[in-house]
Amino acid sequence: MPSPTSVTLAPMTDAHADDVLAIYQAGIDEGNATFETTAPTWPAFDEAKLPEHRFVALDEHGTVLGWVAASRVSDRCAYAGVVEHSVYVHPGARGRGVASALLKTLIESAEAAGVWTIQSGVFPENTASIALHERAGFRVIGTRERIGRHHGRWRDVLLLERRSTLID
Structure with a gap:
C-alpha cells in the first residue's frame, strides 16, 4: 500500500466529530x-462504531x-471476530x-484484537473503493442484487471481506 506524505494516523475522538461527519456527508x-x-x-455515529477500531488521518x-471505523456485525458470540467497516477520505x-x-491501521487494530x-458492502460503481480493498487483501465474495433503492433506483452491493491470516 502506498505511504501518504505528511499524514499522521490517530484514534478518532470527539474532537474530530465535525470533520469526520463533514467527510462522511461529502x-x-x-x-x-x-x-x-x-x-x-x-452521538449516533459514536454509539454505532467500536471505539477501539476507529481512526483518523x-x-x-x-x-x-x-x-475509518468498524461496527459489530452481530451480538451473537459466533460473530465476535467479525466487523463491518467504512473508510472515507476528503475529496x-x-x-x-x-x-x-x-x-x-484498521486491519492491524482488528487483528491485534482477535x-x-x-467486511464491507460497496456499490459496484465505486471502482476506486473496490481497487483499494483488493490491494489490502479483500476479495469480493458475492453480489447482493437490487438489495435496496437509492435515489429512486435499485442498487446492487458487492460484499467484500478480508480474512485474517494471523488468526485461525
Whole structure:
C-alpha cells in the first residue's frame, strides 16, 4: 500500500466529530458510497462504531483528511471476530494513500484484537473503493442484487471481506 506524505494516523475522538461527519456527508453527496442520504449526529455515529477500531488521518496542521471505523456485525458470540467497516477520505486528499494507510491501521487494530473477518458492502460503481480493498487483501465474495433503492433506483452491493491470516 502506498505511504501518504505528511499524514499522521490517530484514534478518532470527539474532537474530530465535525470533520469526520463533514467527510462522511461529502461521500454521501457523491452518490456511490452508501445508501445513507445524510450523515448521522455525532452521538449516533459514536454509539454505532467500536471505539477501539476507529481512526483518523491528520495532515501536518491537524486537519482530518479521512477516517475509518468498524461496527459489530452481530451480538451473537459466533460473530465476535467479525466487523463491518467504512473508510472515507476528503475529496481534496484522495490519491495520496490516505485510504490505504487508514485501512492498514484498521486491519492491524482488528487483528491485534482477535478479529478474523473484516467486511464491507460497496456499490459496484465505486471502482476506486473496490481497487483499494483488493490491494489490502479483500476479495469480493458475492453480489447482493437490487438489495435496496437509492435515489429512486435499485442498487446492487458487492460484499467484500478480508480474512485474517494471523488468526485461525
